[in-house]
Amino acid sequence: MPAARISRRRAIQALGGLGLGAMGLLTGGCTFTKGTPPITDVGLDKKPAPGRKTNIEVYSVWGSTVGAGMVNLAKKFEEAQPDIGVRVTYAPAGMGGGAVQQKLFTAIAGGNPPDVGQLVPSQAPQWVELGIMTDLTSRYRAAGLSQDDFFAPVWESITYKGSVWQMQWDADPNFPFFWNKQLFEDSGLDPEKPPKTLEEVDEYSAKILKKSGANVTKIGMIPWDSYGYSNSLFTWGFGFGAEFYDKEREEVTPDHEYSVKALEWIVKYAKSVGGADRVTVTPPGLQLHPFSTGNIGMAPLVAPNYRDIKTNAKDMKIGATLLPFEPPGAKAPGAGAWIGGWGMFIPATARHKDEAWEFLRWVGATDEGTKAQWETVGFPPGYRKAAVLAEIRDDPVMAPFYDVLTTATNIRPPVPVADFYFTQLDEQISNAVLGLSTPIQALRTVKKNVMGEWDRFRKEVEA
C-alpha cells in the first residue's frame, strides 16, 4: 500500500486549523470563572471635597472593592470635620504582598510625597532606618493613645526602637482554621470534629486524599500554601512553638528548633501526596479561594476570602475553629495565629503632617473612624477600645476572626531587612518542599543570607 502523501496545501491548511483551534482554546476554552468579578478601579482618583482649609493626599495601594472602600472612607472623614479635604490616589503595590510600592518610593525620592502612605507593618524598621517615616510618638502621647489602646501584637508592630511610627488600622487576624464538613463526611470523618493537633491533621488528610494518576485532586490541606511559603512557615512554625527572631540579640532565628520541625512536617506532608507540584485542586480562572472548590478539606483563610466564599458558595457547609497546634512547643489550639494587616504612615517629607495625623487618628483610633472603616473597607481595627468590635464579634462571618484578633500573640518578624528575610524564606522553603534541600539546610541558608544582609544594611545606615 503506497504511503499517503500530504500536499503542501493540506499541510498549511492543517497548520492554520491548528492555529485557529489553539487560539480558540486559549482565548475561550478555559474559562471556569466563578465568584464576583472585581470592580475595576472604581472612583480611585477621588478629588478633595471643595472649600477645605487644607487638602491631604492619601495613597491607596488597592484597586477594586478595597480601593473603592478607601474612597468612601475618605468621604466619611470629610463629612466628620469641615477643615480637611482628602485626595485618594491609586498607587498600586507590586510584588511581595505590598513590599514593592514603586509609585510611593519614586514620589518620596522625587520630593513629592503623599501626606499618608500605606505599609505592611513589618516593613517599618527598614523604612524608619532609611528615613522614610515620621516619628508619631509625641502625637500619640498628645492624643492620649498608649499601649493599652491597642491589641498587644499591633502595638509591637507599630513601635520600633521605643518610638511609634504608624497607625495599624487593619489588624488582619491570620488565621482562623476552617474545614469543609461535606468533604469530611464523604471521607468518612466526623464533620463536627475538626483536628486539634497537627498529628490529627495528618490522620484526617490521609483519609481525604484523592489522586488521578500522579495528580492530587482532593487534599486534606496545603500547608506550604497558606498565602505563600514564608507566611506558611510563620503560621505552622508558631503552631509548633517557633520564634523567628531574637529581639535582644538582633538576630533572625529561622533555624529555631520548632521552626525546623514545622518545615520538616510541611515537607513530609508534600511528599506524602506525591509532591507539591502535583496538587491540581483548583480550576483555572477561579476568583474565589481554592477552598471554595470543595477539593480542600482544611484551610486557614483571611477574612475577605472567607466572606467571598460565604457569599458565593452559600451551600458549602464550613466549620471554623482555632488553628491546630503541635506540642510540646506550642501549648494550645490557635498558637499559630498571628496579626498581619496594614498600617498608615506619614512620610518624613510630607507637607501636611498635622492634617495627615488627624486622618490617621480618626481612621485607626476613634470609635467613629473605626466604624466608618469597617463599613467601607471592612477590615478589623487594631484599636482595642473600638466600639465596632462588638459588631464584628456578633457578625456570623467575622466571629472566627474576632476570636483570633483577641487571642493572637504573634507578628511577622519586624527586622530592618524583613522583605529580604521573607524572600529568602520563600525561595528556600520552596527548595525544601520540592525536595531540592533538607529543611535544616534551607533554614540555615536563610539565616546566613539574612544576617549577611542585615550586617550590610547596618553598615549602610551607619555610614
Add this chain to the structure above:
Amino acid sequence: MTTTTAQSSSAERRSAARRPARTPQQRRNFFWGLVFTSPAIIGLLWFTLYPVLVSLYYSFTSATMMKPAQWLGLGNYESLVSDSSWWDSLGNTLYYIVVSVPLGIAVALFLAILLNLNVRGQSIYRVIFYLPAIVPLVASAVVWLYVFNPQYGVFNTVLGWFGITGPGWLASPEWAMPALIIFSTWGAGNLMIILLAGLQDVPQDLHDQAKVDGAGVFRRFRHVSLPFLSPHLLFALVTGLIAGFQFFTPVFVLTNGTGGPAGKTLVSGLYLYQNAFQFFKVGYASAIAWVLFIIVGLGTALVFRLVGRRVYYGGA
C-alpha cells in the same frame, strides 16, 4: 602678524575647499531643524542618557533612592562575584537564551516558509500566526497561566489524550523554565514577518536555475534561500540575544515576581528588579545592570565575529 594672517587664510581656504559656505537659507533651515528636533534631543539626553550615566555612578555607591549614597568603589561588583543568587539568576538567564533564541528562530523560520507557499487564503493564515505577536505581553501571560494549569490546561489535556500525565509546569522546578520558553515562542510572529519578507526577496530566477540543475526542495533552500536569509537570521540572533538578557515581563506575571519554584525562574532582570525596588539596593541593582550590559556587548561582539562573516549581503 603677517604669518598668522597667512596661516588663517590658508586654513580658511582649506576649509572652504572641503565644504562650501552655507547660504543664509541653509543656516535658517539648520536653526529651525534644531528647534523642531530639540524636544526629542532633550528628551533623549534627559530621560535616557542621564539615567544611564547616573546608574553607572550609582553602581559604585550604596544608593537606596531614599538616603544619600556612599561611595563604595568596586564594592557592589565584588559583592556580585560572591552572590550565589546572582550567579543562579545568570545561569537561568543563559539557559533561557540558549534554548529560546534558537527555538524562536526555528519556529519563526518554519512558519515563514509555510506562509510563503502559494495557497488559497494565505493572507488569513498570515494574520492568524501574526496575531499573538500583537497581543499585549501581560494579557498573553495571564492567558497562558490557564494553558499551563496542570489539570485543566490545554497542554496536559492534550497529553492526557495520549495517556501521558503532563508535568506541573509552572509549579515544577524542572518544567517552569521550559514553560516560559514555550510561552516566548508564542510571540514568534514578529520575527516570522521579517523572515517572510526575507524569503520573498530571494530572486525567483535563482530558484528556477537551481531547479533546472536538478536541485530538490531542501538543496534549493540550503543553497539559495538560506544565504539570502542570512542577514535576517543574524538580526534575529542579535536581537534575540539582547531581548533574552532583558527577559522580565512574562516571568514577572507567570511566577508572580517570585522567581519560583525554588528560584528556577529567577532571571537577571527579575533579580535586578527585586534588589532595586524590594530591597532598596539601587546601587547594587545598577551594578547588575552594567554587568549585564557588558555581557550583552561581549555576546553581541562574539556573534558578529563568529557568524557575521558568514552572512551574505546579496551583491554587496
